[in-house]
Amino acid sequence: GDAEIPRELRYLVERGTALGMELNASLESLQSLLDEASRLIDARQLGTAEIKLVRAGAEIEVARETLAELDEAVGALSRRLAFSVMPARLAQAYNQVTASLESLEALIEEFARLRQQLETARQAVLQSELIATDLQIEVLPLEVFWGENFTVTGRLTGGDAGFGGRSVLLLAGGRSFVVTTGDDGFYSLKTVAAPDDYSGSLAVTAYYRASGEDMSRYLSAESRTVILKVGFNTTRLEVTVPDKAFTGQPVTVYGRIVASDVTLPRTTRLFWDGASLAEGVFREEFSIGFEAPSSGTGEHVLEVAVLPRDSYAGTSARLPVSLLAGIISADIETPAVVFVPRTVRLGGQVFADGIPLENAAVNVGLGGGQSRATTSRGGSFEVALAVPFNLLMIGPQMLDISITPDEPWLKPLRATPTVVMLNPAAIGLLALSMLFIVLALIRRRAPLRQAVPVAAVAPVGLAGGGAVASAVETVSPAFAGERGRVLSAYLRALELVAVACGAVPEPHTTLREYLAVARRLDGAESFKELTGLAELVLYAPRLPASPLVSRSAQLADDIKRRLRQ
Structure with a gap:
């Protein structure tokens, strides 16, 4: 192929190609002239036949010159390339020169024969004295x-x-x-x-x-x-053709026939790469539907032709159409880590067979939050997703992204990329669960009884106190400041209540559910209020402007005083 030919010699190949095309055209013209001359001689139109043969002689000289130039170009190229590495295109050029030479020689022989036939016919006319x-x-x-x-x-x-x-x-x-x-x-x-x-x-x-x-x-x-x-009268055509079609799906072409007489019905046809698709008869505005081919993706030409009628000439429009297979893809940019509650922003670009897809509906969901967007002309989209507060949303979570094209023949696309969600409140609750598990282990080692005197359970209380201190240290990094101190006061009180009522909270028990266990204890009202403060710390996005720390400390001290009386 051309890759075997050095760049500086490719002009010779291009020149040879052009000369070959010229030579073929010249040989075809020469053959046509000789055929016409033969017909005219048979009809005894000898004067016209002679004109055709004169033109044929001139065409022979043109063909000879072109063939000589082609032979020179091919020879120059072959001399600069080793024959052992001669590319296929050069070999093809040699074959063309040989074939063209043979054709030209055959035509020259026919030219000589016709000249002789013309002269013979002239002599016959003179001898027979035919009347002109x-x-x-x-x-x-x-x-x-x-x-x-x-x-x-x-x-x-x-x-x-x-x-x-x-x-x-x-x-x-x-x-x-x-x-x-x-x-x-x-x-x-x-x-x-x-x-x-x-x-x-x-x-x-x-x-x-x-x-x-x-x-x-x-x-x-x-x-x-x-x-x-x-x-004659002219006809104009205004037509709207989609720039893309999808295999096996319906396509509609809209248009308008512009002529001085709009009452004249005109046959209008559609052609796909020259093959007839559909037709209809219209006077002015029209629409014609057809089903796109089921194969052959790529660039094609859709032609709309209005046929002539009476004094009105026909007209046509040829427009490019991309035939696509309808495969949807998307490039989506998502954050690696998401802190909640917070608004998450993400975006991307949607394609159909590699072409940006416009007007596709994009729906994004995460943790109960939903957001919608529509792709732009370039196929891009951006969404702002407000993720609600949820204590259970922690660790790897899947975004639910669905893309629904505006075109009904395109299949929707769904993507589920993974993001890591961090929830400070959920981290604190996890620490509380660790405390409940520790207390459960204590219960297994030393089962508690209801209304046990403080002195009898002091060793267990000390052990529980160590567990509580450990849990508080785990919680503190996630709840700095007022939140951490309020939660620490609640945990100290929780240890005393669990020991006093002999009921260690299960890991799945909520703070409010545990209140029912401690409702008969002395100091139950204080524990109820302290539980409310702990819930406020865990669940409220903002703390009210009140002395929460001092009040939680007071309530914890009151519970401690009452339970140790």
């Missing part, structure tokens, strides 16, 4: 509007006399007519100018072909070509 014919033509008027009449007249003469009773073939654009000459050789045709190419002109030519007995007496003739100007 002349065919004249006139077209009036020379400018008409589409659908209007025009008249073709002329005369066929043989020698100096009119040539009557002969058939004359008239070609007008894509239509043909046969008329018969009168006794004086005149002919006439009145017809309608209705060319189907709407090019603005119509070529009219007359032909006489000698047949029957005329072949031994007269030569054929061809008139000059008259160009008739033909006006």
Whole structure:
């Protein structure tokens, strides 16, 4: 391939390619001229045949020059490259030069044969003294509007006399007519100018072909070509085509036909890469639906064509469409750690087959909080998620992100990235649970009884006091300041209450549930109030402006005094 050719030599390859295309075009033109000359000689239109052969001779010289340049370019390239590493494209060029040379030689032989055939025909004419014919033509008027009449007249003469009773073939654009000459050789045709190419002109030519007995007496003739100007109405097309479609899904094309006569029904067709898709008949505004191909993703061309009708020319619009498979993907940026309660901000970009997806609904959920957003034109989105306070939300948690495209044929996407949630209040509650577990172990070692005197349980109280101190040290880092001191006062009182009532709180027991156990103790009111302060510390985002620390200390001291009386 080209990768084997040094950069400084690639211009030779490009030059050779261009020369090869020129040579092919020249050989095709030469073949066409020779075919026309052969037909004209058979019809004894020797003058016209000679013109074709003159042009063929000039085309032969052009082909020879082009072939020589191509051979030189290929030779220069081969001399600079070792034959053992000659790329496939160079070998192909050598083959093309050889094949083109053979074709040119064959055409030159045919050219020589036709020249000889033309000369033979001339000699035959001279020996047989065939009479030359002349065919004249006139077209009036020379400018008409589409659908209007025009008249073709002329005369066929043989020698100096009119040539009557002969058939004359008239070609007008894509239509043909046969008329018969009168006794004086005149002919006439009145017809309608209705060319189907709407090019603005119509070529009219007359032909006489000698047949029957005329072949031994007269030569054929061809008139000059008259160009008739033909006006017509134009048509404009306004069309809206989606820039992307999805395999196997419906697509709708909207448009409007703009013409001076909006009551004229017009056939409108859709083409996908040249293949017919659908069609309909409309007067002005239209919509045509079709199902996108189920395979062949990539870039395609959708053509909308309004066919011509009467004096109105047709028109078309070709628009690019990307065919996608409908695969949704997303790049989502999420924080690694989330502190609650707090507003979490995250964003990302959504794609459909690698193309940014617009107007997709994005829903994000975490810990009971929900937030919604819609992707922009570039497929991006941003959400602010307010995560509510929840003591159970701690450690790794999964974000629930769902993406629902606006297009119904695209499948929704769901992502569940993991974030680490830190909840200071939950950390404190975990420390309390550790205390309950420690007290449960104490209970197993020395079961408590109801209304046990303080002196009898002093050793257990000392052991429990050590556990409480340890738990308080664990809690303190998460509850600095007033919160930590209030919670420490509650834990000191909790140890005394547990020993006094002989009921160690289970790990799953809440602070408020444990109040029912201590309701008959002396100092129950103080413990109830202190429990309320502990709940305030654990659950309230802000502490009220009140002397919580001093009050909790007073309540703890009151409980201690009452239970040790």
